[in-house]
Amino acid sequence: MTLQAETRTAIERARDRYPRARSAILPALWAVQHEQGQITPGAMTEVAGILQVAPSEVEAVSTFYSMYFQRPHGRHEVIVCINVSCALRGAEDIVDHLERSLGCASGETTADGAFTWSSTVECLGGCGGAPTMQVDHHFQENLTPDRVDAILGAVRSAGSGGEAGPVAAGTPRRRAAGAPALPPETPPAAHEEPAPSATSGPGVKKRPRRPGKGAQ
């Protein structure tokens, strides 16, 4: 038994919620990653047992979706978008700044284990506030290098990634432009996986960032 009782219960509830048990594989993997910070073969086998599917079927899902990962990450996850809308408004400067200030390349973890960060070409949906990143699933938009430092500094000193990062003083919240008023974290409904904590986060894009820009 590798999973805690609470995680097993969450998976069983998810299983019972759907018309077919297999549909619960994705929520089950989220529950596993929330508890253990990664998806291990042992955990996948246990999920398979609860859902009555083959372990290979669970593994097939875990390796397809980019937000599940198979190795431990830092305490906090930072993902910076470099798709078109963000690139047009300076995303590459943010990426360069992160590389310098965190002291590691995209896809890597800081020496103190605080942050795993990566740039991604997968549009996050923050184009109205480009350049955009997510810190532990929460949107942080209208980034400048100073704002990035303030956000990450606050996350580091708070020791928790469970809330939305602070908005830098003077940065307007443009609700009409799509900046959300974030709700407080609520306990999930009976069938859903527990909310992720600071120990888990979205999967890291395994592909290294291409060096094209750096050659300019």
Add this chain to the structure above:
Amino acid sequence: MAELKLLTKDFGARDLQTLKGYERVGGYQGLRDAFAKFTPETLVAEVKTSGIRGRGGAGFPTGMKWSFLPKDVFPRYLCCNADESEPGCFKDRYLIDESPHQLIEGLLIASYALQVNTSFIYIRGEYHDQRLLLERAVEEARAAGYIGRNILGSGFDCDVIVHGGAGAYICGEETALIESLEGLRGQPRLKPPFPAVKGLYGQPTVVNNVETLCNLPHIVQRGGEWFKSVGTEKSTGTRVFCCSGHINRPGNYEMQLGTPIRELLEEECGGIWRGRSLKAFQPGGGSMQVLLPQHLDLPLDMNAVQEAGSSLGAGAMIFMDETTCLVDVSMRLVDFYRHESCGKCVPCREGTYFESELMHRLESGHATPAELASLADICSNMDGRCFCPLGDTATWFVMSAYKNFRDEFEAHCGAGRCPVRAQATALVA
């Protein structure tokens, strides 16, 4: 055009995200009207009358899609597609953030029309806070009797399950979404059979976009004929356009269809930033062909933009000023499709790889003219030959940019670096 706000008219109202706040502005009256004034059959007919087309990108007439469900086959399923992942697109996130109950009400109205007793909201994994917001709203709606058994005494039962994805653009394609909802790798299925005939768990299934469903309370309350009178003949109603890129006011703007694109850019978005001029824009998100400044006079109308060689698609407008390198933009989009290719079919899996490798060599100034010429060859082996539209759309922007900015692409060959950015840096500095 007179300003008409339909979906966004109450945004910013006190506590709109809560059930009480939503009911205070008349929320769930549409659902009550649906039960009181329509049977499932007449409700489908009303939606057909409205002429509303899907707001997710393909623009297929919603009422027609609904009518494909076979008459006596049960159970059926309805999935709201909240997997919004198109580059430049952030309207569904906005609609959920501002008014999650509007989506739930629309979902319930559609469920009643289609006689679906279990409906799903498939929301992308990255929209974590939005998923929590929806889950909370679903529980509020359930506690108030809008979800569950014998809703509002109508005799109609409906359950709603919010299902989070885990990072896969391809799961926005309806059959891949269904695969993912079944607990599989999100790879598309062969069509036919179409989901309306054989979808989730092999049952008749309808997949509708967030914005499409958000329109339903308004269509029910104001009528299909009224809705048809808004917008243009072939593109009825309003749409929420996500505007991003080199503009003064990026954001989401609800516009009556038929309004000139120029009005959206100049009046809502504040025009191109920093005193610069427009070089090119994409009217429908990352998948769509590039348009030029002369196309600003086109109306926001699916057919008009299609005739000009592009598409309004998912309603995501990306504006690019004169400092933009179209090779760089093309490279990023091609990288995106390579990253998101599910791997099922050869032309997409291999083609996006070749495209991406080539575009990186081109942007860095290391490609030869012969390599650039091979771009057209690679793309012609993909477009129209892939298992699903992802592989096809992976060629559309880059080929249209190459066609419209041929000199710029050719200037990159053997240049040693990006010539456009070198020049722009000199200008901007």
